[in-house]
Amino acid sequence: MDQLLSGQLLFAALVTGSFYAIVALGLNLIYGTLRLLNVAHGDLVMIGAYTAFWLLSLVGLPPVFALPVAAGLCGAFGWLVYRGLLRKLLSNPQLAQRVEANSLILFYGLSVILQNAAALAFTASARGYRYLDEVHHLGAVAMTGNRLLLLGVAVGLCLAFWLFLRFHLFGWGLRAIIERREAARVVGVNVDRVQAITVCAGFAIAGLAGVLVSMTEQITPFMGFPFTITAFVVIILGGLGNVTAGIAAGLILGFVETYGMALTSASFRSVLIYGLFVGALLLRPQGLFGKAVRGA
Amino acid sequence: MGWFDAALFALLAVLGVAVPLSGDGYLLGLAFNLALWIALTQSWSILSATTGYVSLGHVVFYGLGSYVLVLTVGSLPVPLAIVLAGVAAAVFALVVGLPVLRVRGPYFVILTFGLAELVKHLVVQIEAALGQYSRLLFGMPDLPYLYWWMFGLAVAATAAAVAVRRSRFGRGLLAIRENEEAAETVGVPVNRLKLLAFAASAAVPGAVGALAQMRTGYFEPGQAFDPVVSFSIVTMAVVGGSDQARGPILGAAAFLLLSELLWSSLPQLYMIILGVLLIVFVLFIPQGLAGLLTPPGRRR
Numbered sequence: 001m002d003q004l005l006s007g008q009l010l011f012a013a014l015v016t017g018s019f020y021a022i023v024a025l026g027l028n029l030i031y032g033t034l035r036l037l038n039v040a041h042g043d044l045v046m047i048g049a050y051t052a053f054w055l056l057s058l059v060g061l062p063p064v065f066a067l068p069v070a071a072g073l074c075g076a077f078g079w080l081v082y083r084g085l086l087r088k089l090l091s092n093p094q095l096a097q098r099v100e101a102n103s104l105i106l107f108y109g110l111s112v113i114l115q116n117a118a119a120l121a122f123t124a125s126a127r128g129y130r131y132l133d134e135v136h137h138l139g140a141v142a143m144t145g146n147r148l149l150l151l152g153v154a155v156g157l158c159l160a161f162w163l164f165l166r167f168h169l170f171g172w173g174l175r176a177i178i179e180r181r182e183a184a185r186v187v188g189v190n191v192d193r194v195q196a197i198t199v200c201a202g203f204a205i206a207g208l209a210g211v212l213v214s215m216t217e218q219i220t221p222f223m224g225f226p227f228t229i230t231a232f233v234v235i236i237l238g239g240l241g242n243v244t245a246g247i248a249a250g251l252i253l254g255f256v257e258t259y260g261m262a263l264t265s266a267s268f269r270s271v272l273i274y275g276l277f278v279g280a281l282l283l284r285p286q287g288l289f290g291k292a293v294r295g296a
Numbered sequence: 297m298g299w300f301d302a303a304l305f306a307l308l309a310v311l312g313v314a315v316p317l318s319g320d321g322y323l324l325g326l327a328f329n330l331a332l333w334i335a336l337t338q339s340w341s342i343l344s345a346t347t348g349y350v351s352l353g354h355v356v357f358y359g360l361g362s363y364v365l366v367l368t369v370g371s372l373p374v375p376l377a378i379v380l381a382g383v384a385a386a387v388f389a390l391v392v393g394l395p396v397l398r399v400r401g402p403y404f405v406i407l408t409f410g411l412a413e414l415v416k417h418l419v420v421q422i423e424a425a426l427g428q429y430s431r432l433l434f435g436m437p438d439l440p441y442l443y444w445w446m447f448g449l450a451v452a453a454t455a456a457a458v459a460v461r462r463s464r465f466g467r468g469l470l471a472i473r474e475n476e477e478a479a480e481t482v483g484v485p486v487n488r489l490k491l492l493a494f495a496a497s498a499a500v501p502g503a504v505g506a507l508a509q510m511r512t513g514y515f516e517p518g519q520a521f522d523p524v525v526s527f528s529i530v531t532m533a534v535v536g537g538s539d540q541a542r543g544p545i546l547g548a549a550a551f552l553l554l555s556e557l558l559w560s561s562l563p564q565l566y567m568i569i570l571g572v573l574l575i576v577f578v579l580f581i582p583q584g585l586a587g588l589l590t591p592p593g594r595r596r
Binding site: 031035037085088089092094095098100101102104105106108109110111112113115116117119120229232233236240267268270271274275277278281282285 | 344348350352395396398399401402403405406407409410411413414417418420421424527530531534564565567568570571572573574575577578579582
């Protein structure tokens with residue numbers, strides 16, 4: 001019981017939850033605006049992680065400075081993917097008719113390419129580095145610098161996005177497209193531009209998350225898929241396309257996972273996550289916080 | 297069914313019978329795999345191609361079939377165990393179908409995936425509680441015996457896929473894909489049809505899982521419920537084109553050919569080529585191989 005009430009567990013849950021929140025944030029933006037199932041999302045996290053690793057080991061650049069580089073790299077890749085592939089998928093009515101299956105296969109293809117290109121280029125062996133792993137004490141809670149950094153960046157990012165969606169004109173346009181795409185076009189939102197920027201932003205956030213996670217976990221070409229799954233679980237819990245609820249759902253999943261594992265055992269992690277996910281979807285198909293979603 | 301399909305099916309049936317008679321072990325293994333993927337993809341198309349409810353968790357039926365076989369091996373005669381595996385998968389589909397099929401579009405895609413992963417991890421827990429982490433099966437039937445079963449399943453799944461598409465049942469399913477509310481309004485019993493299609497698309501994969509299990513002789517939940525199987529099914533259906541019954545056959549054959557050519561020598565390159573092909577097919581050949589092979593005059 002003492003263990004359950006300890007700040008240590010709370011800190012762990014917050015770190016995990018906020019990380020899930022930002023991984024899911026990028027995915028949710030892309031689903032919300034384009035209705036595409038990006039199963040390659042976790043592979044961008046992988047690219048961000050490798051960016052940090054190589055910048056540190058080749059140039060000696062500290063991973064904090066890899067954050068903007070990875071974001072830029074993944075964002076640029078997002079732009080290419082949008083211009084080269086997604087616009088074609090969305091503009092062809094025959095393809096748009098079965099957009100779930102088609103986008104799933106398109107991104108699965110992309111995911112397979114990224115994973116195996118990374119395996120070819122960097123070999124499949126796991127890599128890692130030590131960075132900011134000194135322990136800080138706050139009261140009875142011990143925390144490493146890299147986890148504090150992760151928490152700080154994640155919270156800052158979520159907050160910034162929330163403010164942006166609420167108060168910036170572009171954020172309004174984005175929300176308008178998420179809620180009613182055709183109506184947004186009618187009132188003068190430049191749908192193509194907002195979509196392009198959203199894909200860049202979604203990919204860039206995934207890259208950022210990759211840099212952050214590479215400080216605490218091992219890097220492999222195939223590390224991305226579990227992040228994809230977790231991100232999907234989070235955004236379904238929050239309601240697809242509902243960006244702020246998705247952030248809350250990320251935190252909830254972090255808490256359920258951390259406390260659930262403390263109560264049972266680490267081997268139950270997957271059963272907990274998928275159980276919560278399947279149960280929630282069967283009981284509340286619109287997501288935990290969802291209003292009924294049209295066209296879902 | 298046009299002459300092309302009739303010729304294709306007849307050719308495959310003749311080849312399917314001729315391969316085991318040739319006595320070539322390598323060819324027989326290849327034919328076993330081809331029949332396996334045809335059976336899985338045709339079954340998947342009974343639900344997903346007709347209704348538009350894209351299942352990304354079909355491995356759950358395959359895995360359950362494997363598990364049923366593992367649990368009954370030794371205590372049941374082999375043919376009975378295979379049938380039981382198929383029945384168990386269909387019953388599972390009926391039980392979970394009602395709540396699962398309430399969920400639509402992308403939610404259904406992810407839910408079926410999540411359900412398969414949940415069952416996988418539950419089986420892992422059950423096996424751990426039983427003190428088993430992986431199991432070896434001994435004294436399994438030889439490849440020719442398993443092949444005849446698998447061949448039969450591929451034929452049965454193809455026949456079912458053709459029959460469903462031409463039946464009143466299949467037209468009801470198509471109506472669900474086009475507009476579920478409208479179909480319900482004009483009196484199509486959408487829930488019953490969806491549930492039946494779900495169970496029908498689960499039965500053969502269950503039996504396929506049992507056969508594949510006997511072929512490998514090694515059971516490990518992570519392998520029996522490998523999500524790559526689900527992804528491969530959808531992939532073959534998309535590349536082959538799932539609107540027509542010949543599509544899954546062409547898709548499965550194309551992938552098997554590619555993997556035979558490249559997988560053993562250049563696995564990563566094979567996967568990269570696979571990824572590029574997927575993207576090319578989705579964007580440029582949405583009708584799949586089946587659509588490419590339709591004579592130009594009859595293309596819709």
